[in-house]
Amino acid sequence: MTATQEDIHFQADLTRKRLQLRLNEVWLAAGTSEAKQRDFAARLQEHWRPLFALLLRFYGSRYDFFYFAEKVLLAAARAWAERPDDLCELDRHRINQPGWFTSEKVVGGALYVDLFSENLSKLREHVGYFKRLGLTYLHLMPLFAVRPGDNDGGYAISNYRSVDPQLGTIDDLRLLARDLRGSGISLVLDFVFNHTSDDHEWAQRAQAGEREYQEFYYLFSDRTEPDKYEKTLREIFPTVRRGNFTWHDGMHKWVWTTFNSFQWDLNYGNPAVFCAMLEEMFFIANTGMDVLRLDAIAFIWKQMGTSCENLPQAHMLVQAFNHLARIATPGLLFKSEAIVHPDEVVKYIGPDECQISYNPTLMALLWESLATRKTTLLFQALKHRHALPENTAWVNYLRCHDDIGWTFDDQDALAVGIKPFDHRQFLNAFYTGQFPGSFARGVPFQENDATGDMRISGTMASLAGLEQAINENDEEKKDLAIRRMMLLHGVILSIGGIPLLYLGEEWGMLNDYEFVKDPAKAGDTRWIHRPKMKWEFLEELDDHIATGNGSIRSRIFESTKRLISLRQSSPALAGQTMDLFNTDNEHVLGYVRIREGHRLVVLANFSEQLQAVDGNRLRTAGLGRFFRDVISGQPHQTSDPVPLEPYQLLWLNRE
Ligand code: GLC
Ligand code: GLC
Numbered sequence: 001m002t003a004t005q006e007d008i009h010f011q012a013d014l015t016r017k018r019l020q021l022r023l024n025e026v027w028l029a030a031g032t033s034e035a036k037q038r039d040f041a042a043r044l045q046e047h048w049r050p051l052f053a054l055l056l057r058f059y060g061s062r063y064d065f066f067y068f069a070e071k072v073l074l075a076a077a078r079a080w081a082e083r084p085d086d087l088c089e090l091d092r093h094r095i096n097q098p099g100w101f102t103s104e105k106v107v108g109g110a111l112y113v114d115l116f117s118e119n120l121s122k123l124r125e126h127v128g129y130f131k132r133l134g135l136t137y138l139h140l141m142p143l144f145a146v147r148p149g150d151n152d153g154g155y156a157i158s159n160y161r162s163v164d165p166q167l168g169t170i171d172d173l174r175l176l177a178r179d180l181r182g183s184g185i186s187l188v189l190d191f192v193f194n195h196t197s198d199d200h201e202w203a204q205r206a207q208a209g210e211r212e213y214q215e216f217y218y219l220f221s222d223r224t225e226p227d228k229y230e231k232t233l234r235e236i237f238p239t240v241r242r243g244n245f246t247w248h249d250g251m252h253k254w255v256w257t258t259f260n261s262f263q264w265d266l267n268y269g270n271p272a273v274f275c276a277m278l279e280e281m282f283f284i285a286n287t288g289m290d291v292l293r294l295d296a297i298a299f300i301w302k303q304m305g306t307s308c309e310n311l312p313q314a315h316m317l318v319q320a321f322n323h324l325a326r327i328a329t330p331g332l333l334f335k336s337e338a339i340v341h342p343d344e345v346v347k348y349i350g351p352d353e354c355q356i357s358y359n360p361t362l363m364a365l366l367w368e369s370l371a372t373r374k375t376t377l378l379f380q381a382l383k384h385r386h387a388l389p390e391n392t393a394w395v396n397y398l399r400c401h402d403d404i405g406w407t408f409d410d411q412d413a414l415a416v417g418i419k420p421f422d423h424r425q426f427l428n429a430f431y432t433g434q435f436p437g438s439f440a441r442g443v444p445f446q447e448n449d450a451t452g453d454m455r456i457s458g459t460m461a462s463l464a465g466l467e468q469a470i471n472e473n474d475e476e477k478k479d480l481a482i483r484r485m486m487l488l489h490g491v492i493l494s495i496g497g498i499p500l501l502y503l504g505e506e507w508g509m510l511n512d513y514e515f516v517k518d519p520a521k522a523g524d525t526r527w528i529h530r531p532k533m534k535w536e537f538l539e540e541l542d543d544h545i546a547t548g549n550g551s552i553r554s555r556i557f558e559s560t561k562r563l564i565s566l567r568q569s570s571p572a573l574a575g576q577t578m579d580l581f582n583t584d585n586e587h588v589l590g591y592v593r594i595r596e597g598h599r600l601v602v603l604a605n606f607s608e609q610l611q612a613v614d615g616n617r618l619r620t621a622g623l624g625r626f627f628r629d630v631i632s633g634q635p636h637q638t639s640d641p642v643p644l645e646p647y648q649l650l651w652l653n654r655e
Pocket of ligand 2: 297340403
């Protein structure tokens, strides 16, 4: 151990001792039981030193560092003291089962409360629907109080402690969380900690000239600094405004606004911001959250001369928040939302940082394979990008509320003979339906004329060809579109990690072109893939079950539901470990999942042609001579080629 580390430990221990009296005051005021105090003390013992070291690095030079450390510790103590009993009970289970979320039973869904059920109390009436589908994890899109007008789908938050009145109240949220927990469904909410809305109280006080609050944000009196920063920054929303700064007339200052002009980036260089957001985090967690989705995590630290994305300090800040969660809300998980280069995405994942993370690379490459009918690039990326540390997991998804960006690695592409720039151009043309023969009906998002960049909006069904097929009333195309959707679902349900459905997918919901009529949405094409739930579909489904004749929608719904339940009864699909299997057929992706003596081999045909995989090759996958596809029930044997229909997915089990 180096002298400095020893010194830090000494300081940490001393600080803790000096704060013991203040802790006792918290326990006394809240009437915290001795057992609960002991739990806290044990976790503090484990996490205080590393936490202290991190805080010291960021804020150690401040004259009031001791006062800051005290505030942080007391916030944690109060959060634990106020944590409801049922959550503390859950904490105990999860501490003993740190990989609980890697079970094959875990399947997620995401939705907007207003678009799905109007409000929180009505959402409680749909718990049965989630159970019917097999969901055990529910991500509600941001539901806190927001600025009027455009609020970036809830991501411009004006108060982290009150729910948007149109959706309900904090108590409604607590009740919903309790109901869901009772039904075995975990709840996920965003922690939008990179920025607040321009009408958050802090931003308002900054606008009123209060220096203390101006220091919560990045404000500049003239262009000198912004211009210097700008040299190395990307533009995230180039159609909103060029550059990353917005002029504020009232304050006469430039404000750092990475996203929309009304989303003001928070300055974590200021310890007051860390404390304030920590308290908001604990508040949200204690309403009954199992997971917090750390929104825009890549952007939370800025440094001149860098891209201001994925900086080491961003990781350290999240690690500090994570230690604090382990101390005060230990059952809580962090989910990383870093839609960046794959080498960077993975760095946020670890038991000490974010236990789970979106898997944007898999998402983009599944769509890539669908467009090219080849699994070469997907295979290349999966070879070295799927493995994760113990007790962490990918969140595998096909669509979410955001756009699709082609964030694959250029080197991965070059390694298989693909020119990255041209390929992205091709994918954009393909998914906007411009490429001859394309089945996709997406639209551009944030087209940047200066760089030629573009991302894609569109629902899963519209991108997979269902919209085109319905418009052309072509039965064969409809069939192919549905097969594509089931293929993609079958992969995310089996490849290792938490599968996450964006609700609406289970019905094959098409693009909603009506969003342009709402001025608060018209400028953002992502609204095209955020349609309103149509509950009449459910009645239609029940009618069809009664009469035995199914519509496209009920076929999609029933197939999705069935795949989910097959996953949940396949113990081989738990965990994250996946071994690629070389099918010797570029159209067919193959992988093996092995878990505690269970084994499942997956073959996925990404083309609309019949394909086959040599049965003998499958011997090396450990299937034995006779095996069966659990999806179709079809038996196979190694002595014959294994045929795959267009877009067919096989989950092969030893007989
Ligand atoms: C995240 C959200 C996205 C939002 C952005 C700014 O990337 O997923 O919808 O626009 O953050 O909050
Ligand atoms: C960028 C950001 C990501 C955000 C997305 C929204 O890709 O990296 O955080 O979700 O833009 O379009």
